[in-house]
Amino acid sequence: MSKEVTKEFNFFEYHDQINQENIILSYKGPITAMLIAELSRDIRAEIQGNRKASKKVFSIFMELAQNVLYYSSEINLFGDKNRVGTIFIVNEDEHYKVIVGNMVKNTITSDLKERCHKIKELERSELRAYKRELRDHPYHNDESSEAGIGLVQAALTADSFEMKIIEMSNEYSFFVLFLTVQK
Amino acid sequence: MEDLEIKGESGVFYIPTVHLNASTGECEISGESYLEDTDEFYNTIIKWIEQYVQEVKNAITFNFRLTYFNTSSSRGILDVLRALKKYEDDGGSVTINWYYPDDDDSIAEEAEDYMKSTGLKINMFSFEPED
Numbered sequence: 401m402s403k404e405v406t407k408e409f410n411f412f413e414y415h416d417q418i419n420q421e422n423i424i425l426s427y428k429g430p431i432t433a434m435l436i437a438e439l440s441r442d443i444r445a446e447i448q449g450n451r452k453a454s455k456k457v458f459s460i461f462m463e464l465a466q467n468v469l470y471y472s473s474e475i476n477l478f479g480d481k482n483r484v485g486t487i488f489i490v491n492e493d494e495h496y497k498v499i500v501g502n503m504v505k506n507t508i509t510s511d512l513k514e515r516c517h518k519i520k521e522l523e524r525s526e527l528r529a530y531k532r533e534l535r536d537h538p539y540h541n542d543e544s545s546e547a548g549i550g551l552v553q554a555a556l557t558a559d560s561f562e563m564k565i566i567e568m569s570n571e572y573s574f575f576v577l578f579l580t581v582q583k
Numbered sequence: 584m585e586d587l588e589i590k591g592e593s594g595v596f597y598i599p600t601v602h603l604n605a606s607t608g609e610c611e612i613s614g615e616s617y618l619e620d621t622d623e624f625y626n627t628i629i630k631w632i633e634q635y636v637q638e639v640k641n642a643i644t645f646n647f648r649l650t651y652f653n654t655s656s657s658r659g660i661l662d663v664l665r666a667l668k669k670y671e672d673d674g675g676s677v678t679i680n681w682y683y684p685d686d687d688d689s690i691a692e693e694a695e696d697y698m699k700s701t702g703l704k705i706n707m708f709s710f711e712p713e714d
Binding site: 433434436437440451452455458459462463466528531532535536549550553556557 | 596597661686
């Protein structure tokens with residue numbers, strides 16, 4: 401009996417949270433290029449009346465969702481074996497928050513941490529120079545440089561950029577980015 | 584030499600509108616760019632420019648009027664600009680006009696970044712985007 405009660409209780413708590421925090425988008429599952437385009441239209445429809453902020457949220461979503469599409473380590477076993485990610489867009493008082501998470505191999509977490517740290521520390525002009533560097537000299541088949549330009553672009557668009565990595569097992573960690581756009 | 588026309592659409596993907604005119608040398612790409620196969624799309628434009636350089640050899644004016652493009656498209660655009668820079672270096676007359684939405688600083692910044700990356704002169708103009 402207690403199990404049933406716990407389940408029900410959690411459901412309502414979760415439901416409450418979604419209502420309170422005004423979630424524009426909440427998605428966990430396989431990501432496809434088509435789904436990204438579809439969700440991007442929902443985002444545009446949801447955020448109206450603030451064209452600048454709406455466009456920034458749209459553009460951050462596009463880059464980070466594409467990083468999940470190409471680089472998440474979690475793969476859906478059914479259908480086309482798409483990569484899996486979690487995306488939230490939350491409407492808060494002063495800003496919109498975009499949260500994107502996906503599994504990565506533990507072997508790349510130190511590189512990811514270093515890259516995110518660099519992105520966070522650089523001034524805007526330095527960040528633009530870094531983006532030019534990644535764009536002008538793409539190293540073919542180098543996953544981290546491909547994913548890097550999307551991260552840099554998202555950071556250039558956002559007003560704040562935070563990341564967290566939580567180790568899930570000996571092999572995988574959960575990598576989460578939190579970006580905000582001021583209203 | 585034939586013109587290249589691509590009708591833009593905002594359907595499953597965001598495909599820009601392209602008009603490349605072989606008789607006047609007036610070229611324009613406009614709209615939004617998020618594509619299924621970005622390399623193929625921009626390579627089609629680059630091949631057209633290369634053919635124009637070989638066969639027509641006249642002045643070329645390239646107008647960019649994009650309101651959104653993702654970072655993979657931004658690589659494609661860089662390659663288009665590199666092809667135009669090569670033509671200019673070889674003695675061709677090249678004019679690049681970059682129209683950016685007046686509510687979007689990042690697209691204006693992209694033009695500055697492309698100038699730094701390619702050494703091309705890019706004329707910048709703001710415009711009021713339609714809803």
